[in-house]
Amino acid sequence: MKRLLNSAAVALLLSGAAAYANESVTTAIGDTGQWAIQTGDYANTRYSELDQITKDNVGDMRVAWTFSTGVLRGHEGGPLIIDDIMYVHTPFPNNIYALDLNDEGKILWKYQPQQDPEVIAVMCCDTVSRGVAYADGMILTHQADTTLVALDAKTGEEKWKVKTGDPAVGETNTATVLPVGDKVIVGVSGGEYGVRGRVTAYSLADGSEVWKAYSTGPDEEMLVDPENTTVLGKPIGADSSLNSWEGDQWKIGGGTTWGWYSYDPELNLIYYGTGNPSTWNPSQRPGDNKWSMTIMARDADTGMAKWFYQMTPHDEWDFDGVNEMILTDQEVDGEMRKLLTHFDRNGLAYTLDRESGELLVAEKYDPAVNWTNGVDMDPESENYGRPDVIAEFSTEQNGEDTNTTGVCPAALGSKDQQPAAYSPDTGLFYVPTNHVCMDYEPFRVAYTAGQPYVGATLSMYPAPESHGGMGNFIAWDNINGEIKWSLPEQFSVWSGALATAGGVVFYGTLEGYLKAVDAESGEELYKFRTPSGIIGNVTTYMHDGKQYVAVLSGVGGWAGIGLAAGLTNPNDGLGAVGGYASLSDYTELGGQLTVFEVP
């Protein structure tokens, strides 16, 4: 049941560089019948070679079985399936269930950590968790309170645990972790609390810290080499971050790392994005606020930065740059290139050369995007790689205590953490998007450790003069920078997509539908109403020779925070409550796994 390796992986095996990767992980991922990493593969494609479920038979799909997680609120991420065991995680308190697929899903073990519920108060965007990871016979879980735990995958027994942050100063965790080589790489949340973003590598053997790379600050703390770390092909230079902040502001400057991580075993580079600079009031933090809002490529062994690219210098809208980096090998102008494609919150989709960090494409992936005219693509320009900000929508230029209205996208971006999928069969990216705009009024705020450091009042609403809904599910051509097709949705598509060799693409909706569409045309082939809104990511696996599709339901996340946290004031939930208020006419809190089959 070995996966037909896709071209990136083939190249890597030929080059003999696979030793860098974690062999247990590559083996587990290499088994097409499994789903061994949240992102589907190291490249983050969320593509499966499984092809039993096709565009011709997906209409006959039905629910095979279900499982309640026993926890309510937002269920992000999805189950892992390894060695006929399914690992299901929950939001806070971050329980884990190991279900025996050979025994009708009987619970083999469960892990129910005791966490101080106080941490919930400092989680910005619901109590979500984007799931567990697997390596070396262990399940790795990074809890809301930043405890990183390694469990025996067969028994659930604790092997080691380590605290990676301090909730007392607003440091929390929602992300999954990335096992690479003999290490596991973890991020931190807290951009709304002035947390200083960083990525840390711990030893898989015992949880000891190996390296740590901050998003801001002195070069040595950022693991930046002024000469050899590049930005758009040029050396980054000394003190690049320090020079882009006033005084010590970088210490409370955000750039958190709560999104997805990718890995290229051949280049031995990890890729991720950093979040917004703190506070949301741009006037309070002059400068480019480096390296918030940045794509980072780092050596997996040492953490040393290879290249950076800052998408939104001096952010004025909370356009965190943490969305996933999807690694593909594709032809560009007749030449095979190692690409990285990234759908940023700011509404632009970027295609870069992932080896060099060269910027190839930067185009709007939602026509509603209005804060910029686009990115300066002229390598000779002094603004090379910078977006051209339109004054009307600049919350900095309009100033503190002025309500800048009609900015598109809203703070949660044209896409938030919900990951896209890539199909090598069509060469298209399948992107769950938001179609939401906002009013944004910055105000002066003082920093107190552990207290919100936001400094802006927001309200959100569907993109005006469009189809009236708050989302689209689109197919994107990353070479030409074009939307191929776009399916309007009533609410933001807050669920991660899945593309399969069966020519089918799956995604979930905030009302709770699982939908299957034709990868070529976008035609809807199947839909089913799961118990609650879907913000989980769709996965697929084989068991006993049969393909299954699985997804977690449980409305929440930033978009669903009104329902999840019981908020009703429209400006609450950082402005999301009002925008998504009508979601409560469609769904209620949940926490369920639904597994589908074609009989």
Next chain:
Amino acid sequence: MKRLLNSAAVALLLSGAAAYANESVTTAIGDTGQWAIQTGDYANTRYSELDQITKDNVGDMRVAWTFSTGVLRGHEGGPLIIDDIMYVHTPFPNNIYALDLNDEGKILWKYQPQQDPEVIAVMCCDTVSRGVAYADGMILTHQADTTLVALDAKTGEEKWKVKTGDPAVGETNTATVLPVGDKVIVGVSGGEYGVRGRVTAYSLADGSEVWKAYSTGPDEEMLVDPENTTVLGKPIGADSSLNSWEGDQWKIGGGTTWGWYSYDPELNLIYYGTGNPSTWNPSQRPGDNKWSMTIMARDADTGMAKWFYQMTPHDEWDFDGVNEMILTDQEVDGEMRKLLTHFDRNGLAYTLDRESGELLVAEKYDPAVNWTNGVDMDPESENYGRPDVIAEFSTEQNGEDTNTTGVCPAALGSKDQQPAAYSPDTGLFYVPTNHVCMDYEPFRVAYTAGQPYVGATLSMYPAPESHGGMGNFIAWDNINGEIKWSLPEQFSVWSGALATAGGVVFYGTLEGYLKAVDAESGEELYKFRTPSGIIGNVTTYMHDGKQYVAVLSGVGGWAGIGLAAGLTNPNDGLGAVGGYASLSDYTELGGQLTVFEVP
């Protein structure tokens, strides 16, 4: 879509007595496509005339859609379906959702009462609710805190509300209510708190109290007529309750009324059973403790008692008599009789003449039952109608602080509240049963209002020397007092059954399976694993010309109290925690509706 009226209803229509019933209720029930009362009909048969889903096609059944209730813990009862609206209720806090079946289940309105969570502490057996009722265009909900509320069925707007009890003294509610004529009849829970049981009728128009009938105490407070109220055909006599207690003990004597209610429109009688006498330590309350553990037939208009039958005088095992009374018209010895069939907690199934209260059959419906040799059926005997108690299993005779071991059934009975179904097609009753035994050690306890007044330590375990499981699903012949077939189950069957004209019987299991079996043979035809353990009751309805089957999942109730309340000490949960400990290997807390169809 009018239901072919069953013989009881035909008789009643012919007699012209229907005016006594609530016309809006009989009309709603009369529409076969609806499910307008928790019990399926006034007779409590849980039988549906729908026959699209048959024993031949039920194997193709699949999930049509699902809905998360947003609440965890035990989900008893089931949805009502009236006028293309589905009404789904939850356990505490007793939310209600009105789902528009014509608009993919969109939430038309929801009712989310604010209840003091303190009431949870005085609910004996989880935060369950057995569901809402419908009458006169209103949805009637009786909350945990004993608030009875009438809501406009179309809008959810409150019409009136009234408090029927006082949680401060341990009075709570879990039962549904019975709308009859211009009244709605409600019970009370709290047998474990020394609550004095009673049934109260409120005006449907404005919630004002019309009559109240206590289970214990002076004749006038019990609405008993010493001459005309009968017991096994004889006048009850004066002070029948007072004479059966020591001193004032009847005031804290239990006999609560938390079970199901039936109604015979022709006789204009309501039927229900009363619960255990308080405390569980029998030595502390000498006498027959009348009228705890009693089937009561009362005039619906006045509450006046027509007849009583006490099944377990001077209870020594907590064998509450509240289980449902199923009203059927069947041939006995060549003569049509108006029957009442009742599966008591004590392990005996009783068939009575529901007009006269005559006892026709009393037989064990689980061969494990060992505390009695059976009931004295000789009308001339002074023990006529009394069970013969076996000394070895008498917790009274063994005395306080002695552990009486191996009593079958356990306190939760051979059946608890989970209602059986009756099919007129087969003439059989389909009974979800417990196959559980116990050790029971009574101890002296003092009464303090609002504090537990239990006085016994229990442990429970599967019936020894049997199939190892804790339940059976059986078919029962109520005329001959015989088990027709019995399906072993690993856990107690805590879900209510449904019998249909398609020849299929449905029930749910504590692990979470919905099962369909052949009504004749018991052969398993279909099973599906719903998200959580099922303690809800299966219902069926039509929409747009298609038959659906619906059930609530959400493990809990007394059997599931360990999971529901997070208890792990085996003796906790009144002894149920240890017995059902392994349930946590199969399921987790939930709260979901699953709707099935045959495509």
